[in-house]
Amino acid sequence: MSLKDDDEGPWGHGDNNSWTRKPRQRNDESLDIEDLFKKSQDKFKKLLPKDGKGGGRTLWYIAGGIFFLWLLTGxxxxxxxxxxxxxxxxxxxxxxxxxxxxxxxxxxxxxxxxxVTAINILTNTNANQPNTGNLSGEGALMLTGDENIADVQYAVNWRIKNLGDFLFNVKSPDSTIRAAADSIVRSVIAQTPIAQILSEGRSKINIQLREMLQKLLDDYKLGVEISQVELLKVTPPTTQVTDAYLDVQRAKADLETKRNNAEFYRNSIVPVARGQAKKIIQDAEAYKAKVMADIDGETSRFLLVLDQYSKAPDVTQKRLYLDAMQTILESAQKLIMEGGQGTLPYLPLPELKFKSAKPEEAAQ
Structure with a gap:
């Protein structure tokens, strides 16, 4: 490589030119890198035999070292x-x-x-942070055994019992534990009155929750051990939910009131109706007995008259005529006139009809 004199720049100028210093430094750096690369090549060539013999052995040494380092990764x-x-x-x-x-x-x-020994804490207060234990958020609204609503916050303490089952039997162990815990807690709360949840019965509920959750997760072969399930806080719900719940309770109370009123009305009407029906039946039975008795009497009387008629027909016939006329004339309006009058008598028939109608209305 040909280089110019030290006092002449790459553009043919002297040292006073400001463009001559940087290019000279760059060429010096390039020379240093080339020298370092050549020295490295020379040192590597010294490792190889000059006559070409034993080169394969060296490569085997290098490959063996690499293989040994690879074995160490286990x-x-x-x-x-x-x-x-x-x-x-x-x-x-x-x-x-x-x-x-x-x-x-x-x-x-x-x-x-x-x-596998660390205790993991899962709560239902913050679904996005299951292991924080933060109790500032709201829990879950659950229906109790006596149809009350409670805001329930709970915590589940668990650890890994079988690492293989935990990693490979279920795709998302944390989500599975959360879903199983929520299902078990809701099931138990739905069968327990709220008074028992708020009193000393909570400790028994915690034990029951742990046993049921452990059994469910064992059925899933999740490989975890539930050390504790605790109801942290059980409180009435928010105002909006409380108002809705009270509306439902008032509707139930109204339904019960109407049902009681209907039962009262039924209890007051049915006995009276039964009494009236019984009285009507009794009156009908009495009327039946009376009619049957009258029929029997008339039959006996007719048979007696028939017997007398067979013995004395004229007398019996006259007697029957007189009795019939007596019965008819007793209820009829009568007008008695003397015979032998030469003038045509005046008979006020409308007045007689009106007078005869009054006794009939009075009889009715």
Whole structure:
């Protein structure tokens, strides 16, 4: 490479030109890099035999060193409160305990290490932060066994019991625990009166919740142990929900009042109606008995008259005529006139008809 004199710049000027200093520094740096690269090549060539023999052995040494370093990637340490799940090509094959352990080098086998003694806290006060334990948010509105509404806040303490089951049996263990806990708490609260929840019965409810939740998660083979389920806070709901609930309660009270009024009306009407029906039946039975008695009397009288008529027809016939006329004339308007009058008598028929109608109305 040809270079110009030190006192002449790349543009043919002297040192006083301001453009001559930076290009000279850049050329110096390029020379330093080239020299360093050449020295590295020379040192590497010295490692190889000059006669060309033994070069393959050196390459084997290098490959062996790389292979040894690759084998060292299988060494891993598990702390005292941890366990490691070993995956072979992504499939879980075993779980290892604390200590220095070894698995097949990466990527054949990999280790997922988790803390299995730490207690995780899940609450229903903040769905986005299940492990914070923050109680400032609202809980969940639940219906109690006596049809009251309560705002329930609870916490679930759990830890990993079987790391393999925890990692690979369920896609989202945290969400599964939350959903199962909410279902169990709602089920138990729905069967328990609110007075028992607010009193000393809460401790028994906590034990029942833990046992039921543990059984459910064991059925899922989730690999967790529930150490505690606690009802943190049980309070009446907000004003809006309370008003709606009171409206429902008032509607139920109105329904019960109307039902009681209907029962009272029924109890007052049905006995009277039954009494009236019984009286009508009794009157009908009495009328039936009376009619039957009259019929029997008339029949006996007719048979007696028939017997007398067979013995003395003329006398009996006259007697029947007189009796019939007596019955007719007793209820009729009578007008008695003397015979032998030469003038035509005046008979006030409308007045007689009006007078005869009054006794009939009075009789009715």
């Amino acid at each position: 060494i891993y340490t598990v702390q005292q409160d941890e366990q490691a799940a070993i995956l072979r090509f992504g499939k879980w094959v075993r779980t290892t305990d604390p200590g220095i352990n070894y698995h097949l080098p990466t990527p054949i086998e990999t280790a997922q290490i988790r803390n």
